[in-house]
Amino acid sequence: xxxxxxxxxxHNLHERAGSRAVIHMHGELAKVRCEACRAVHGWETDCQQVxxxxxxxxxxxxxxxxxxxxxxxxxxxxxxxxLAACDLFISIGTSGHVYPAAGFVAEVRAIGYAHTIEVxxxxxxxxSYFAECRHxxxxxxxxxxxxxxxx
Numbered sequence: 001x002x003x004x005x006x007x008x009x010x011h012n013l014h015e016r017a018g019s020r021a022v023i024h025m026h027g028e029l030a031k032v033r034c035e036a037c038r039a040v041h042g043w044e045t046d047c048q049q050v051x052x053x054x055x056x057x058x059x060x061x062x063x064x065x066x067x068x069x070x071x072x073x074x075x076x077x078x079x080x081x082x083l084a085a086c087d088l089f090i091s092i093g094t095s096g097h098v099y100p101a102a103g104f105v106a107e108v109r110a111i112g113y114a115h116t117i118e119v120x121x122x123x124x125x126x127x128s129y130f131a132e133c134r135h136x137x138x139x140x141x142x143x144x145x146x147x148x149x150x151x
Contacts, residue, residue, distance in 0.1 A: 010066060023082075025073040025101070031065035034058065040065055073100060083107050090117045090145070093138050096124030105129040119145060 039055035049060040118130040
């Protein structure tokens with residue numbers, strides 16, 4: 001199994017659960033980004049348009065460090081490299097509607113040697129791309145799947 005798993009999300013729940021290789025392709029809720037100097041800052045309080053950037057002092061320049069629809073996700077080169085190297089791809093709890101993430105399973109299948117598993121409450125839009133599908137509550141299915149993988 002690939003020793004470099006990664007998880008994608010905008011909150012810090014993965015880190016709080018102990019994950020160490022989180023790629024925030026859609027940004028992070030607890031950060032802001034300066035549109036003037038591109039600096040990213042941890043941010044836990046309100047941010048107004050008049051709030052100056054701590055790095056360059058410009059205002060208005062700060063925005064949430066989140067990728068909006070139509071914007072290019074962060075770290076796509078790293079994600080594609082990880083997909084190319086993986087031997088197990090698990091998608092958990094997604095509709096399979098939003099690209100580029102919805103296309104990751106097809107990327108992995110094109111390489112040809114990774115096993116693909118969908119874990120979802122119901123079949124996603126891309127269910128046919130997965131070699132194995134487990135449908136039901138993730139809170140019940142994921143622990144069983146982890147036990148199987150580790151056995």
